[in-house]
Amino acid sequence: MSSIPLTHILFVSTALFFIGVYGLFTRRNLITMLMAIELMLNSVNINFVAFNKYLYPHTLNGVFFSLFIITVAAAEAAVAIAIIINLYRNHRSIDVEDAQEMKY
Amino acid sequence: MNYSSYITLIPLLPLAGFIILGLFGKSLTRSAGILGTFLLLVSTVLAFYTAYNYFFVSGKINGIYPPVTALHYTWLSFSPGLSIDMGVLVDPASVMMLVVVTFISLMVHLFSLGYMKGEDRFATYYAFLGLFTFSMLGLVLSTNLLQIYIFWELVGVSSFLLIGFYYDRPAAVAAAKKAFIVTRFADLGFLIGILILAYYGGTLDFNMLIYRLTATNLSPLTQTPQIGFMGISLLTWALVLVFIGGAGKSAMFPLHIWLPDAMEGPTPVSALIHAATMVVAGVYLVARLYPVYLLDEAVLQIITWVGALSALLAAIIACTQTDIKRVLAYSTISQIGYMLFALGLSGYGDTATGYSASLFHLFTHAFFKSLLFLGAGAVIHFVHTNEIREMGGLRKLMPLTHITFLIACLAIAGIPPFAGFFSKEEILLAAWENNRFGYILGLVTSGLTAYYMFRLYFRIFWNRTPSYSNHHGEGSWTMKGPLLVLAAAAITVGFIPFPHFVAVNGQEEITVPLRFSIAPVAVAIAGITIAYVLYFKNNPLPRKWALAFRGMYKLVRHKFYFDELYLFITKKIVFNGIAKPAAWIDRHLVDGFMNGAGWATTRLSESIKALQSGSVQNYMLYVFGSIIALAAVFIYWT
Numbered sequence: 001m002s003s004i005p006l007t008h009i010l011f012v013s014t015a016l017f018f019i020g021v022y023g024l025f026t027r028r029n030l031i032t033m034l035m036a037i038e039l040m041l042n043s044v045n046i047n048f049v050a051f052n053k054y055l056y057p058h059t060l061n062g063v064f065f066s067l068f069i070i071t072v073a074a075a076e077a078a079v080a081i082a083i084i085i086n087l088y089r090n091h092r093s094i095d096v097e098d099a100q101e102m103k104y
Numbered sequence: 105m106n107y108s109s110y111i112t113l114i115p116l117l118p119l120a121g122f123i124i125l126g127l128f129g130k131s132l133t134r135s136a137g138i139l140g141t142f143l144l145l146v147s148t149v150l151a152f153y154t155a156y157n158y159f160f161v162s163g164k165i166n167g168i169y170p171p172v173t174a175l176h177y178t179w180l181s182f183s184p185g186l187s188i189d190m191g192v193l194v195d196p197a198s199v200m201m202l203v204v205v206t207f208i209s210l211m212v213h214l215f216s217l218g219y220m221k222g223e224d225r226f227a228t229y230y231a232f233l234g235l236f237t238f239s240m241l242g243l244v245l246s247t248n249l250l251q252i253y254i255f256w257e258l259v260g261v262s263s264f265l266l267i268g269f270y271y272d273r274p275a276a277v278a279a280a281k282k283a284f285i286v287t288r289f290a291d292l293g294f295l296i297g298i299l300i301l302a303y304y305g306g307t308l309d310f311n312m313l314i315y316r317l318t319a320t321n322l323s324p325l326t327q328t329p330q331i332g333f334m335g336i337s338l339l340t341w342a343l344v345l346v347f348i349g350g351a352g353k354s355a356m357f358p359l360h361i362w363l364p365d366a367m368e369g370p371t372p373v374s375a376l377i378h379a380a381t382m383v384v385a386g387v388y389l390v391a392r393l394y395p396v397y398l399l400d401e402a403v404l405q406i407i408t409w410v411g412a413l414s415a416l417l418a419a420i421i422a423c424t425q426t427d428i429k430r431v432l433a434y435s436t437i438s439q440i441g442y443m444l445f446a447l448g449l450s451g452y453g454d455t456a457t458g459y460s461a462s463l464f465h466l467f468t469h470a471f472f473k474s475l476l477f478l479g480a481g482a483v484i485h486f487v488h489t490n491e492i493r494e495m496g497g498l499r500k501l502m503p504l505t506h507i508t509f510l511i512a513c514l515a516i517a518g519i520p521p522f523a524g525f526f527s528k529e530e531i532l533l534a535a536w537e538n539n540r541f542g543y544i545l546g547l548v549t550s551g552l553t554a555y556y557m558f559r560l561y562f563r564i565f566w567n568r569t570p571s572y573s574n575h576h577g578e579g580s581w582t583m584k585g586p587l588l589v590l591a592a593a594a595i596t597v598g599f600i601p602f603p604h605f606v607a608v609n610g611q612e613e614i615t616v617p618l619r620f621s622i623a624p625v626a627v628a629i630a631g632i633t634i635a636y637v638l639y640f641k642n643n644p645l646p647r648k649w650a651l652a653f654r655g656m657y658k659l660v661r662h663k664f665y666f667d668e669l670y671l672f673i674t675k676k677i678v679f680n681g682i683a684k685p686a687a688w689i690d691r692h693l694v695d696g697f698m699n700g701a702g703w704a705t706t707r708l709s710e711s712i713k714a715l716q717s718g719s720v721q722n723y724m725l726y727v728f729g730s731i732i733a734l735a736a737v738f739i740y741w742t
Contacts, residue, residue, distance in 0.1 A: 096720050097719070104714070
């Protein structure tokens with residue numbers, strides 16, 4: 001178990017996070033952007049669990065936090081998809097570049 | 105005697121009239137006037153009842169009529185030592201004024217029923233009259249300086265409203281504005297005076313203030329060497345400033361310029377406000393603070409000379425005016441000058457004569473002067489002009505107005521046994537005893553008064569055959585009735601033993617020796633005779649005389665160029681010297697700063713508005729970029 005050092009896990013989570021950031025910036029499709037956000041959230045979850053396991057093994061705070069984040073992510077996905085559906089009804093498209101009316 | 109049960113009703117009934125007529129007047133139309141008059145009738149009856157109770161039921165205690173605070177409650181309490189109270193003060197002067205104000209106001213209300221008939225804003229007119237009567241009664245009954253100041257301003261506002269009653273006439277609007285600004289300017293002095301007195305006297309209440317300033321030497325105001333401004337003691341400053349307020353309201357020289365113009369208002373209003381009641385507020389104010397004024401002889405001297413000068417100048421100007429109401433206006437200034445003259449005279453040692461003589465003259469003047477104005481109103485109503493050059497021979501057409509006007513003229517000229525004779529005698533006696541030069545000025549003024557009043561009388565009622573047909577009669581009984589009642593008053597009120605009732609320290613009657621009356625009466629008769637020679641018949645004499653003294657005539661005809669002087673000061677000096685730079689600063693510095701701030705903000709936002717692109721991913725880029733930048737700062741900077 002402890003043969004995997006913490007830094008490896010952190011490397012994975014960081015990579016996951018920046019893959020998410022990259023996806024968020026480059027994708028124009030809102031569904032894909034939502035998926036990118038989920039990636040970022042999950043990288044944070046990995047961090048929480050890893051730190052809890054390696055630094056404070058007697059407590060469960062990190063695990064609870066990640067459970068909490070999963071719940072929030074589910075709710076957030078529901079809201080985001082509702083917004084996307086509404087956007088689609090108005091614009092006949094879910095491309096972010098088609099929704100740029102809110103400017104100066 | 106307990107007055108509190110009914111005395112507040114006296115001012116509150118006119119106020120109720122104001123509120124009712126102001127809110128529902130439009131639907132009441134004709135009955136608005138009757139309602140207002142009825143409310144005032146009740147007030148008048150109560151005022152007479154109060155006077156009866158005060159003078160005859162309560163009577164004197166230790167030889168004087170004691171001041172009674174009939175009602176008192178603390179309105180604004182700032183600290184244990186300082187509070188603003190509202191109350192009702194009953195003393196000889198206020199009871200006398202109560203009677204005068206309600207009575208004259210009632211007469212004017214009645215007269216207006218006929219005079220203002222058919223006006224569009226009939227109800228509004230009565231509402232304003234109610235407001236004025238309320239304010240004036242409040243002023244008279246005030247227990248303290250701040251209360252009197254509040255009502256003082258209310259009186260000013262109602263005067264403004266009534267002068268500008270015909271608001272579609274530019275002259276009336278200008279006159280209302282002028283009256284308001286001039287009196288407001290004077291009231292500034294009054295307010296500062298009040299603040300000084302209140303600060304150093306430690307109280308606003310009249311009786312308390314008088315007690316503290318006169319009975320003890322503890323007040324810093326009387327310890328002159330320590331506290332002062334520009335080498336003059338604070339007491340003097342305060343009293344002079346208060347007097348300036350009074351002089352403004354009483355149209356004393358050099359603040360008299362608003363009163364003649366105020367004649368643009370309806371004539372009954374002139375009778376009520378600008379002859380009998382409001383303009384004597386200044387006299388009343390000085391009389392109210394009289395024991396304090398006695399502390400400072402210099403201020404009393406100022407009052408004497410301002411009064412004497414106003415009396416003389418206004419009388420001279422009145423001789424050349426041809427607008428019937430303006431003659432009466434200048435005559436009012438002259439008579440109020442007389443009152444203040446008498447009031448100031450008492451400072452020369454003999455304390456009581458001038459005080460009661462002054463208030464006596466105020467009392468009698470109210471009756472005959474409102475009679476003159478109402479008579480003039482009846483004449484104007486009949487001939488539809490103010491110019492006496494277009495009148496003449498009206499005695500056959502308006503017999504009743506003629507007789508009452510004659511009575512009023514005799515009264516103001518000081519012919520026995522009419523009212524003005526008695527009060528004028530007392531004033532001249534006070535002058536004779538204290539100030540011989542003032543006595544001569546008073547005598548000259550008295551002669552001039554007789555002259556210009558009879559000039560008016562002969563010019564209107566005799567002079568030439570009338571060019572008017574008797575088409576609508578003299579006016580209804582609502583107009584004739586008040587004239588008759590006031591004429592009766594002008595004959596009889598002189599016989600009231602006035603000093604017995606109103607005196608500063610309860611001094612008894614003033615006896616005027618019979619031979620003393622010879623000179624004033626002779627002067628008055630001389631004045632009347634000159635007026636008779638010049639104006640009884642239409643002859644070229646007045647024109648010839650005017651030509652002979654061309655320069656002087658022109659100077660007086662233009663009222664000594666006071667209006668022009670004020671216009672020069674305000675338009676040329678104040679306007680160019682103060683108003684224009686102030687306007688420049690406002691327009692360029694203050695506004696410039698504001699506009700500059702706005703301009704800079706606009707430019708800035710124009711240049712950075714492209715940041716708000718509407719693209720979500722751009723915004724995210726800013727967020728992440730900033731976070732990375734912050735992270736970099738926190739990691740490598742600290």
